[in-house]
Amino acid sequence: MALAACESVENTTVANEFMQGIDAPVVFGMSSYITTEGVRQARVQADTAFTFADSAKVDLRVMTVDFYDEAGVERATVRGTHGEWNQDTDLMVARGDVELLVHSDSSIIRSQEIHYDPQTDRIWSDSATSRTMTDGGVTSGSAFESDIEFTNIRILNVRGDAGRIF
Numbered sequence: 001m002a003l004a005a006c007e008s009v010e011n012t013t014v015a016n017e018f019m020q021g022i023d024a025p026v027v028f029g030m031s032s033y034i035t036t037e038g039v040r041q042a043r044v045q046a047d048t049a050f051t052f053a054d055s056a057k058v059d060l061r062v063m064t065v066d067f068y069d070e071a072g073v074e075r076a077t078v079r080g081t082h083g084e085w086n087q088d089t090d091l092m093v094a095r096g097d098v099e100l101l102v103h104s105d106s107s108i109i110r111s112q113e114i115h116y117d118p119q120t121d122r123i124w125s126d127s128a129t130s131r132t133m134t135d136g137g138v139t140s141g142s143a144f145e146s147d148i149e150f151t152n153i154r155i156l157n158v159r160g161d162a163g164r165i166f
Helices: 002-007
Strands: 026-036 039-051 057-068 074-086 092-102 107-117 122-125 129-132 138-141 143-147 154-156
Touching (some): 074 107, 129 154
Antiparallel strands (some): 026 039, 039 057, 057 074, 074 092, 092 107, 107 122, 122 143, 143 154
């Protein structure tokens, strides 16, 4: 029995080469709130966050951003495979099969990259975009832009179901 114990292999997790080469603190299971004058505007969550001492930029992996209205009700949720968050300006970008769920009408906007600028209360994408409505109708275009209240969502250079009015 003692011989069998000597032959057992210990299961320890070792960081891959990419993780070993990062010169930044790594946070697993990150969650942070963005507030303006004490009012919660958004919650940023990530499976993994890389922070850099010489920068306000945080690299996010498997990220979710929930946006709130003035009453604290969720107005939209953005999910992406990775992205960036500037903690000084709160500028954000989500990348990689990004989905934006608009809670007011349950529509889903999909793109490869979605940006958010709190200074202009604007959310947009310069990449190919599609918007799926709850009735299954889909509108596609080359980009989209919206105010953060999602009252004025515009799909640019519409193709496909161009007759739909939102």
